[in-house]
Amino acid sequence: EPEVTQTPSHQVTQMGQEVILRCVPISNHLYFYWYRQILGQKVEFLVSFYNNEISEKSEIFDDQFSVERPDGSNFTLKIRSTKLEDSAMYFCASSGAALGKLFFGSGTQLSVL
């Protein structure tokens, strides 16, 4: 069965450093998302992306965050200058239709020291 792939599975970085989280969505999907889950808290929406542009973003997704689809297969989340509070599990998801069933990757556990 097709799946969403995320790399790396774990990322440790120093505060203030830039990180790029990578995702390969399901190949025929058109809608892409990033969510995050801080330990013990709810899964939170960050951003949705369609047709090479952001379609929706949450308050969390400030100027320190950016997304890109650099080629036909990858979808990346960049955090420019990481803060301690950015430590969380980051999930990529994709969907074949707007507001359709979401397929999630296994996540990248980001630890900011």
Add this chain to the structure above:
Amino acid sequence: KQEVTQIPAALSVPEGENLVLNCSFTDSAIYNLQWFRQDPGKGLTSLLLIQSSQREQTSGRLNASLDKSSGRSTLYIAASQPGDSATYLCAVSTGANNLFFGTGTRLTVIP
């Protein structure tokens, strides 16, 4: 803002028992509702998606119902198995291109 609540937070049942997980949401103007399963350290697996016009969806031993007007959904698991042990998350879409998640119910099925 949409708030999603799940009760109970944790549930432990003996194998073979039928069980019900509850989800409530504050804004009934939803587009759809999804139930997900999350295993420790893993991603989320979509179990069932119910459109706002539907009352229920079934997949194998799982049945999800939706009462949009009262802001409630239930996930019924029949004949529970140890492999069903996981955290179950409810999430609603309000028509914007995102989901609002509940805090989840952690289910343990005891062999």
